[in-house]
Amino acid sequence: MSEGNSIGCAARDAYIDGELSALESAAFDLHVEGCAACQQALERSLALRSDMRGKLQRHEAGVALRQSILSALPATPKPALHPMRSGQRQWLSLAAAASLAAILASSTTFYALRNSPQEVWDQAVLDSHLRATLSGHVFDVASSDRHTVKPWFNGRTSVAPVVVDLSASGYPLIGGRLDILERTPLPVLVYRAGPHVISMVVRPGTGTAAPALMRKDGFALLNWRAHGFEFSAVSDADSGEILAFQKAFAAGIAQLP
Amino acid sequence: MPGHDHAVPHAGMGVLILSEPDRRAQFERLAMPLLDDAVNLAVWLTGNRVDAEDIVQESMLRAFKYLDRFSGEHFRPWLLQIVRNTAMTWLARNRSGRVVYMADAEAAEAVAPADTARAESPEQEMLRQDLTEQINRAVADLPVEFREVIILREMQDLSYKEIAAVIDVPIGTVMSRLARARKILMSVLPRYAS
Numbered sequence: 530m531s532e533g534n535s536i537g538c539a540a541r542d543a544y545i546d547g548e549l550s551a552l553e554s555a556a557f558d559l560h561v562e563g564c565a566a567c568q569q570a571l572e573r574s575l576a577l578r579s580d581m582r583g584k585l586q587r588h589e590a591g592v593a594l595r596q597s598i599l600s601a602l603p604a605t606p607k608p609a610l611h612p613m614r615s616g617q618r619q620w621l622s623l624a625a626a627a628s629l630a631a632i633l634a635s636s637t638t639f640y641a642l643r644n645s646p647q648e649v650w651d652q653a654v655l656d657s658h659l660r661a662t663l664s665g666h667v668f669d670v671a672s673s674d675r676h677t678v679k680p681w682f683n684g685r686t687s688v689a690p691v692v693v694d695l696s697a698s699g700y701p702l703i704g705g706r707l708d709i710l711e712r713t714p715l716p717v718l719v720y721r722a723g724p725h726v727i728s729m730v731v732r733p734g735t736g737t738a739a740p741a742l743m744r745k746d747g748f749a750l751l752n753w754r755a756h757g758f759e760f761s762a763v764s765d766a767d768s769g770e771i772l773a774f775q776k777a778f779a780a781g782i783a784q785l786p
Numbered sequence: 787m788p789g790h791d792h793a794v795p796h797a798g799m800g801v802l803i804l805s806e807p808d809r810r811a812q813f814e815r816l817a818m819p820l821l822d823d824a825v826n827l828a829v830w831l832t833g834n835r836v837d838a839e840d841i842v843q844e845s846m847l848r849a850f851k852y853l854d855r856f857s858g859e860h861f862r863p864w865l866l867q868i869v870r871n872t873a874m875t876w877l878a879r880n881r882s883g884r885v886v887y888m889a890d891a892e893a894a895e896a897v898a899p900a901d902t903a904r905a906e907s908p909e910q911e912m913l914r915q916d917l918t919e920q921i922n923r924a925v926a927d928l929p930v931e932f933r934e935v936i937i938l939r940e941m942q943d944l945s946y947k948e949i950a951a952v953i954d955v956p957i958g959t960v961m962s963r964l965a966r967a968r969k970i971l972m973s974v975l976p977r978y979a980s
Binding site: 542543546547548569570573574576577578580581582584585586587588589590591594595597598599601602603723724725 | 810813814818821822824825826829830835838839842843846847850917918921922925936937939940941943945946961964965968971972975977978979980
């Protein structure tokens with residue numbers, strides 16, 4: 530597998546389903562560059578997949594069913610013997626958040642000492658996503674309306690990001706947040722991809738660059754440049770998903786008035 | 787003696803003895819957040835909300851009863867396996883397992899919905915609904931062994947390994963069924979045809 534030759538057309542489905550290792554995935558990317566059949570098939574498969582994820586009807590449990598199950602369970606829980614006072618609990622979660630921040634901060638610093646600017650940036654993007662998802666504070670402004678999200682950044686950061694809603698492609702915009710990456714406050718747009726959250730950091734950039742995918746600690750990270758911005762999207766969704774998201778985003782920008 | 791319920795898998799070797807309040811707390815923490823997933827799978831397998839809710843109710847009570855058997859790390863596949871097995875038993879007893887797309891069923895029940903006042907021409911509405919309806923219908927029309935892998939992969943986002951555990955087949959079978967299911971979908975949905 531060192532030459533990547535053993536990865537061919539047969540790996541296509543596994544690639545789309547995120548079942549390849551990072552190494553195999555990279556080998557498949559190489560294969561696709563020279564395989565017209567795979568390029569076409571991949572495009573169709575990704576379209577079908579993102580349409581299914583966005584459009585299949587999701588059925589939810591009603592309140593009645595929930596109640597009926599809970600009341601059918603035999604035992605009721607006893608209250609804890611020494612319930613913590615809420616002040617105490619708040620203090621504990623603050624302490625936890627502080628130590629988490631300390632760990633993240635020191636790992637970033639350490640990282641910065643021995644890695645390339647791109648690696649440091651990628652780590653900062655991933656950290657931002659982790660901070661947001663671990664703390665449950667994924668967005669500062671929750672809205673699927675780009676006309677609400679875009680102006681919210683006004684005056685909070687010097688970057689006015691392009692905002693597009695991609696609901697029609699299966700990636701609804703769910704909000705935006707402000708985060709500080711490499712000492713600069715930057716807008717982060719938040720999208721949903723099925724059960725996954727995608728954070729996309731937007732910073733000024735020049736020229737265009739095709740999406741470059743990398744995987745790190747089980748997360749997929751994608752960087753590309755276009756329209757005077759540099760975009761960095763990160764998610765625990767698989768590689769195929771984040772590539773499909775990028776495609777939908779690029780198409781969405783093209784349709785803006 | 788628990789141990790003769792074939793719908794409930796053994797997830798590992800360890801056996802946990804839970805006190806009743808612990809068991810309930812554990813169940814509320816692990817299983818209740820997955821209720822929507824359970825309902826979604828059951829509706830897609832049976833095509834029928836009323837039966838799906840019965841199946842889910844039965845599955846959740848089974849999961850509660852046999853909570854000791856779960857000792858692994860991945861609770862969602864374990865619970866979905868119970869729902870799937872319970873639904874399959876129901877299908878074997880009741881019908882062929884052909885699913886009716888819910889929008890059709892609801893439309894058949896509802897007499898002319900009153901939202902015709904919206905400023906959208908029938909043509910526009912058809913165009914807009916077209917893809918969503920086509921896809922839902924195409925998946926609903928799949929034979930159940932293909933439909934279930936599609937739902938578990940695309941809606942529940944399970945890995946091949948997890949799907950293999952839920953439907954109790956080798957991973958190779960999961961892969962070939964997924965490939966076959968996608969091939970069928972692409973053949974009935976012209977927009978994805980080559």
